[in-house]
Amino acid sequence: MHPPVGPAWLVWLETSALAMAMRQWTWLYPSVEIVHILGFVVLVGAAFMFDLRLLGVSPATPAAQRLAGLEGSSIPRLGASASSRLRTHPPGENFPPPSPRE
Numbered sequence: 001m002h003p004p005v006g007p008a009w010l011v012w013l014e015t016s017a018l019a020m021a022m023r024q025w026t027w028l029y030p031s032v033e034i035v036h037i038l039g040f041v042v043l044v045g046a047a048f049m050f051d052l053r054l055l056g057v058s059p060a061t062p063a064a065q066r067l068a069g070l071e072g073s074s075i076p077r078l079g080a081s082a083s084s085r086l087r088t089h090p091p092g093e094n095f096p097p098p099s100p101r102e
Contacts, residue, residue: 013083036081 004011013019022028 032081039081 004014022032
């Protein structure tokens with residue numbers, strides 16, 4: 001692996017314990033990807049349900065209200081998983097990381 005270069009905060013992200021763990025543990029990176037994708041699904045689903053309610057197509061059901069409540073919690077989840085991905089892959093590096101067994 002190349003020596004870390006760039007702004008100090010990116011060097012810190014690349015050399016953090018979480019970044020090293022994500023590069024070494026086989027299933028940690030896919031797990032973070034799953035959380036990231038689920039966060040997008042919840043965020044887009046809640047926005048879609050809200051739009052349908054505004055258009056009068058869908059009534060305010062309890063399920064739609066629960067989904068709208070999840071929308072607020074999906075934003076921090078997206079931010080956390082995105083920062084984890086940035087820690088693992090500094091700009092200019094290949095996606096996904098090579099397996100430690102290679």
